[in-house]
Amino acid sequence: MVNFKQVAVCAAASMTTVSGAALAEAGTLKCEPGETYIMNVMVSSHPYWVPVYQGFKQAAEAFGCETVFSGTPDYDITKQIASFEQDMVKAPAGILLHPMQSDPFIEPINRAIDNGTEIVTFAADSPNSKRSGYITSDNMAEAKFAAEEFVKELGESFEFAVLENPGQSNHDLRVTAFLSYMEEHYPEAKLVGRQATNQDSNAAYRATASIIQANPDLKALWIPEAGSAEGAVAAKLEAQSDVMVMHADITPTTLEHIKAGNIHAALNPNQGMQGFMGFMGVFLAAKSEVFDPFNDYKVSGYNPVQIPFVDNGFAVITQENADSFDLNAYMAGRDPS
Numbered sequence: 280m281v282n283f284k285q286v287a288v289c290a291a292a293s294m295t296t297v298s299g300a301a302l303a304e305a306g307t308l309k310c311e312p313g314e315t316y317i318m319n320v321m322v323s324s325h326p327y328w329v330p331v332y333q334g335f336k337q338a339a340e341a342f343g344c345e346t347v348f349s350g351t352p353d354y355d356i357t358k359q360i361a362s363f364e365q366d367m368v369k370a371p372a373g374i375l376l377h378p379m380q381s382d383p384f385i386e387p388i389n390r391a392i393d394n395g396t397e398i399v400t401f402a403a404d405s406p407n408s409k410r411s412g413y414i415t416s417d418n419m420a421e422a423k424f425a426a427e428e429f430v431k432e433l434g435e436s437f438e439f440a441v442l443e444n445p446g447q448s449n450h451d452l453r454v455t456a457f458l459s460y461m462e463e464h465y466p467e468a469k470l471v472g473r474q475a476t477n478q479d480s481n482a483a484y485r486a487t488a489s490i491i492q493a494n495p496d497l498k499a500l501w502i503p504e505a506g507s508a509e510g511a512v513a514a515k516l517e518a519q520s521d522v523m524v525m526h527a528d529i530t531p532t533t534l535e536h537i538k539a540g541n542i543h544a545a546l547n548p549n550q551g552m553q554g555f556m557g558f559m560g561v562f563l564a565a566k567s568e569v570f571d572p573f574n575d576y577k578v579s580g581y582n583p584v585q586i587p588f589v590d591n592g593f594a595v596i597t598q599e600n601a602d603s604f605d606l607n608a609y610m611a612g613r614d615p616s
Contacts, residue, residue, distance in 0.1 A: 310344035334554025373561035412560035412586030416548035422456035440472030483510030
């Protein structure tokens with residue numbers, strides 16, 4: 280008796296082998312000599328980018344691709360767009376982009392894609408552009424976790440404040456989602472301060488000092504990024520306040536404050552996975568000829584590799600696990616370039 284199930288499995292295995300061999304022979308899932316992928320950011324000296332680029336580079340090396348780290352040292356949308364334009368002169372196969380602001384990057388992204396360079400965004404997005412993917416942590420989940428952690432430690436009725444960085448999509452969402460969640464679930468908690476500090480530690484120091492002075496019963500402070508947290512914790516210590524500080528992201532300075540107990544916790548996106556999955560997104564978009572999905576991409580004219588959202592996850596950094604996030608230890612023996 281013929282075992283049709285076994286025949287089908289063998290046939291499928293044979294087809295897979297032939298297909299895999301054909302792809303390997305064609306070289307469609309490896310880079311051509313000199314094929315380059317760029318990671319472009321703003322505030323390029325910020326330590327946040329270091330593990331992201333390591334993940335990006337490690338993934339690229341696995342496929343024989345070359346990488347370049349690019350961007351601007353300034354917190355300036357005009358300068359970042361100029362750096363992006365300079366990257367385009369090099370005709371890279373793809374760019375993993377952290378757009379400082381979403382709308383100003385729509386036209387540059389669309390033009391890059393029309394000229395043959397694939398674009399994937401990470402950590403912040405330009406959703407109305409033609410970018411083919413977006414890699415980030417779940418900012419709403421981060422905000423919910425922060426709210427519930429405050430409530431667990433402080434109860435349902437307390438005074439709180441937020442610092443913010445208007446205009447950067449992920450930072451905006453971390454704040455607005457936090458405020459909405461608190462209002463919906465814990466209406467007895469009271470927002471007593473909301474200041475834009477724009478990742479400036481000096482501005483955050485002044486804002487936090489002012490909020491603490493005006494609100495002596497302040498118990499909680501949520502911050503969407505680490506630069507402002509550096510200034511905020513300095514103001515907290517100077518005022519000898521017991522305000523509970525939590526922030527997103529991590530820097531070596533805030534890590535030391537976590538170890539010392541001055542910051543309760545940081546919610547840090549999984550940076551290595553962000554870079555790794557970011558490369559995979561832009562690489563597969565550039566190699567989309569290997570994929571023939573069951574949809575209308577051929578007549579619609581868009582890249583079939585569309586990744587609307589990949590959650591790279593986030594870690595909660597506390598005194599107990601802070602040593603695992605020592606950037607110097609992570610980079611020991613690694614090539615930073």
